[in-house]
Amino acid sequence: MTVRSYREALHDALRTELRRDESVFLLGEEIGRFEGSYKITAGLLDEFGPKRVRDTPIAEEGFTGAAVGAAMLGLRPVVEIMTINFSLLALDQIVNHAAKVYGMFGGQARVPMVIRTPGGGGQQLGATHSQNVELYYAFVPGMKVVAPSDPADAKALLLAAIRDDDPVLVLENLALYNTRGEVPDHDEPAPIGTARITRTGTDITLVAYSRMAAVALQVAERLAETDGIDAEVVDLRSLRPLDRDTVVASVRKTNCAVVLEDDWLTYGIGAEVAATISDGAFDWLDAPVRRVAMAEVPLPYAKPLETAALPSADDAIAAVRQTLDAVARRR
Amino acid sequence: MTVRSYREALHDALRTELRRDESVFLLGEEIGRFEGSYKITAGLLDEFGPKRVRDTPIAEEGFTGAAVGAAMLGLRPVVEIMTINFSLLALDQIVNHAAKVYGMFGGQARVPMVIRTPGGGGQQLGATHSQNVELYYAFVPGMKVVAPSDPADAKALLLAAIRDDDPVLVLENLALYNTRGEVPDHDEPAPIGTARITRTGTDITLVAYSRMAAVALQVAERLAETDGIDAEVVDLRSLRPLDRDTVVASVRKTNCAVVLEDDWLTYGIGAEVAATISDGAFDWLDAPVRRVAMAEVPLPYAKPLETAALPSADDAIAAVRQTLDAVARRR
Amino acid sequence: MPTSTSAPRRRRRPPTNPAADDAQLLAFYRQMVLVRRFEERAARAYTEARIGGYCHLNLGEEATVAGLAAALDPTDYLFATYREHGYALARGIAPERVMAELYGRTDGVSGGWGGSMHMFDADTRFMGGYGIVGGQVPLATGAALAIEYRGGGEAVVCLLGDGTTNIGAFHESLNLAALWHLPIVYVIVNNGLGMGTTVEQASAEPELHRRAAAYRMDSARVDGNDPTAVYDAVRTALAGARAGRPYLLETVSGRLKGHSVVDPAKYRSRAEAAALAAADPVAAYAVRLHGAGLLTDELIAEIDADATATVAAAADFAEHSPHPDVSTLFDHTYATPVPNDARRLPGEPLFPVPANGVPA
Amino acid sequence: MPTSTSAPRRRRRPPTNPAADDAQLLAFYRQMVLVRRFEERAARAYTEARIGGYCHLNLGEEATVAGLAAALDPTDYLFATYREHGYALARGIAPERVMAELYGRTDGVSGGWGGSMHMFDADTRFMGGYGIVGGQVPLATGAALAIEYRGGGEAVVCLLGDGTTNIGAFHESLNLAALWHLPIVYVIVNNGLGMGTTVEQASAEPELHRRAAAYRMDSARVDGNDPTAVYDAVRTALAGARAGRPYLLETVSGRLKGHSVVDPAKYRSRAEAAALAAADPVAAYAVRLHGAGLLTDELIAEIDADATATVAAAADFAEHSPHPDVSTLFDHTYATPVPNDARRLPGEPLFPVPANGVPA
Ligand SMILES: Cc1ncc(C[n+]2csc(CCOP(=O)(O)OP(=O)(O)O)c2C)c(N)n1
Ligand SMILES: Cc1ncc(C[n+]2csc(CCOP(=O)(O)OP(=O)(O)O)c2C)c(N)n1
Ligand SMILES: [Mg+2]
Ligand SMILES: [Mg+2]
16 A cells, blocks of 8 residues: 555556556547646656657547547547547547447447546636536446546546446546545555445445545544434546445435535436435335536626535535434434 | 327427527428438428528537527527437537526526437437436526427417527437327417326326327326226426425325436436435435436347336336335335 | 558658558449448338437438548548448448448447447447537547557558638648648548538638648649549658658548438529539549449449449348347446446436335 | 728728738737737736646747737627637737636636636627537537528638647538638637647648638638738738638747646757747737837837736736625526526535434
8 A cells, every 4th residue: 555646546546557468558539748737647748658648639529539549440449538628529420439339239339438527616717617527427328427426446447447348537626636545555446336435434434536525524523523424425437337326225224315516417427316216215215315516507707606606515514414304303 | 289299290390489589490311301300300401491400410519509609699499409319419509608697797698599300219329329418407596498298388388498598409319200199380489497186096106208298198097997006197398497385286186206307316306306306305205215227237129128218108107006015104 | 452652760662652652542432332322221221210319311421431541541540420321331441330320229339329420330440420510630649649659650641621620620630640740631522512611601711622731731623523633642741640740631532412311401503502413523433434344234233233232232241130138237338337427227226215115 | 999991791991901900919918028028927817726627828829819819800700729818818808807707706707717728708808718629619619600690791810720720620620611601710820839739740741721622612721920920811811701712821920838727837848948039020020010110118108007907907806806795596598487496505405404303
């Protein structure tokens, strides 16, 4: 075990795979000479050269599609899209091509590619640069979508994504890049498609992914200290496939749940989580499932407005308390 | 009242608005000389000329974005995107621009535009041409999304969309174009943002939109005949804003619900509906909310596979019966 | 199938005699007739409701199909559009399997999953038909990148329609290919129309090959009704591509019928339609070979009978090939299995109630 | 602000004397110095954490800003990129309001909702800065369509960076504009870099104005360090555009600092940076006007002091302008109010529990 930042963990995984497998290569805007907008790829151009670390023009659709085509010929491209907002320009190549080629041709052509891209708001980047649209990919059969919340998972899930023979979107997060944690020294991938209980507890289940899964852990600790509430935290890790069983099993134990997410509430990822819990734990649930999510507005630049619109630990704590109140009223 | 097809109703609304308001114009691929891929715009080029009915090159992003820009200068463009699948190529202009311009500039620039586009599978069009991705727009604050299920609403909601000062996506449906129904002769728009009870009932609530709202009515009639079940049908009509109150009020009356949708189940529109019901009708609900949706695969071409993957009236009937069984077990 | 002209990367045959020989000239004709008869049969099967979905035919494009396919090496990769039946045949895929795909059967080249628009065959490096206009262009560019990455001598040919030159993916892809010196030839099959829209109505530069200038790319326009001209042009283009100079080739031919089988093409005048029929490339090429003494009336009849028989056998094969079983519905969502994949039919619950009726 | 050269649609001034007069030459200088000082002040405020988000400056682009803005009619529309502070100022928006936007305050030109990348002002027809690369290009094209639709004599100028010429929206838009004869001038502000990527690394045709050939569009390249050259070129381009001939103009200038305030531009060698500084367009233009007898040392000092004072006042104004109130968060989701709009803060429940604790 070594303490690494989330950024370093991603970097380590890329470097490991570049060394291990000649067919792995990276492409994206500013990943080489500029060392990556968020420096995940720093140093890799020097070490592996421009063939393995390819700077691209600003052409998200073109280079993402080129990665799909290269993957069809057996290479394992790892695309960096600078932020998930810009992935919307490549959506046709991802949804209509990367995710379809395997099925549409009856299983003849594989698309072993990875798209790495950060989500996240909170940096005053305004309405078009602060969106969390992982939903667009998690919704699509044929895609796999993972969303690590700590350095260990960042490394292990990126390793898994690169070794997987399907298109995998790895959702990173601007606010997590500098967070630190223990990372195993070995290169074991984590299983795509499984959630993880990151804290066991008995009173309430918090379900989250990516940044909010990290927030959920803090919230649980604060609740334990201030309110003596023992929360269980489920980190989804994989948005597609979605590990419903782990979520439902937790709520069947705790009998109530709050879902935390950084995207908009209506139709957001949390909608599926709440619907799943309400269905699978119907007879166990003692209060409605609450969702804490972004306010449904084009995110403003001005700091006070942005802060008000983004979900916080305090919002989550309020939701937990209200949920436990509701449980108490009903018991 | 006149009996019109869904196609004719849409055509009538376009013609009415083209006559009423000089700033309304149509643009899209093949809408003029070809008379529209699905003939909604047939005859309009002859009547209004190429300035008002503008054929475009194959450039979804370009012409949709051009409509946004024209709207910013006060025109009221109505864009036809041939099917909703191709809207993915214009997604950046819709999500990052049409939906953002008003908020991002602090309310200074309005975008009074309409995007008309059909969804729908079931025609053996294969994986890339049979998707129902209305979710991508319904998810986005700043967008309005309506999804009429019958000719009267098709006309009234399209009228409302054109007269509205925000970007509105009007979801049409390939399988509905030939359906017929009574359409009022007047030109009253329907209110965007409100659901409609299309059949009152006491035993169970069926919630749906677009084609499945029409299927839901058939299902309700069949259930009444065969099982003596009196189902209430809520047609959402508007996916954004979503009229939660109407849905929840119905379920508080019937105490159970089935959601029908043509998109994929996980993260689909129905997830929000189910989550909403499970929350707002928590103390009224006697069984989990069931969802009937498309199988989560890239839709195959072969007819037997396609048929198996698409939700049907029989699937809905089975889900209703199982839900009422579940209610009975719990009562 | 003749191999391409030489290129710095891999010499196959001397570059001095690039023209097609007599055998090749006749082979073009056989190929063109086969495509013609196949497409006519497909149209019939469509009207008989044996084929579903959209169905776009190569009628009028036969000379381009024949000349282009012959110019490729067997190891080259071909990316197509949804209008690809002829190219699939000419690439060497058995007509039975192409027809079975149209019928949506298990013996179809895509196992019945793709249909008319989405044929794929790894063996012949036929990299797929694609239904999204322009969608194949970035993919083909990426395939060329993979070749370059591995240092192979293969090349990619990417088909696209005239209307497709107006979409963003075309621009982004050609820039990447030229910037990175990829071994790819983009072939614009200019049939004068995108659905009902003419080239002049859609492209501000209607001489489409000239768009290559925006990427300092070589380009040419060639008569798509002449298989030898197409053959030569593709060979020249491929030679450049293999040497790291991607190429934009435009072939000009006619679309004899509507955009797809169901389109009556009302936007076209009687005169236009008549002119097209008069310039039928299959008939014109027959006259030419006849004049050159390569074709006799008997041979014409024989080739026609062969093609008709092949196509009839293909239809018969397709008719008797089994439909895919519903149990295979979830077989092709993922290549690498992972836990919790959603394998659920529309009527099935998320959380099934156990047999005893009590939730677990 | 001088009006543009004549055009068939609307004659404003005789086309015979398009060159800038002495007053204009001095006005350019004032404008350039104001932009320079403003951007320096913005950079300082950013490092003091008074400005958030991304912040891209016009340092090195001042001559282009001044020449371009002066060539527009007041009724013309300008669409910009996220690198737009200077253009906003030159278009006539008060420096206070531009600075207040950077500070995210209610008096900001976008009410604090847009920030550095998203300034908009209806009065001056400054149609917005846009943060998505290329996103503004279709919008500007549509604005030109609206002008053409209404038959007005205005024109649109659409700014874009060199890196932006490689994205699909550029291609689709230029084709539409040329096809439909729209009154628009696309101006590529070529500062040699898109973030850390040079033009040669990104564009297969690095003489970017030549890409106009793909649309049969007129085009030119001009020295972006010379405000008069830019002014003349934009006037010529606008005259064409007003006559239905859209135009692609490329201005060539340098980017004196990093891509945004936080970028140390390590990918640039010391020599490159030094060369850029030596070719500083503001200094060079001062020398030129000095040589021409239009500028004296006193005047230079005075202009500088004016600009510095203006900018200081703007920063002071911004500092004291109120922050937007959280109660306004839901004010700008929709222009036409409709029922059931979601107005809920993150911590608020979907279905609030009534005061008595019993669900309704
Ligand atoms: C992105 C996208 N937009 C629209 C369509 C509908 N469409 C299918 S084919 C076609 C015309 C294409 O014309 P062209 O490129 O000339 O090819 P052709 O059909 O003539 O072979 C259109 C508009 C589509 N399939 N994809
Ligand atoms: C679609 C998209 N991709 C990537 C980015 C990130 N990005 C912002 S500015 C920029 C460089 C643009 O270069 P150029 O067009 O030359 O303009 P300049 O910044 O030099 O003015 C990039 C890649 C973005 N904002 N949008
Ligand atoms: Mg065509
Ligand atoms: Mg630049």
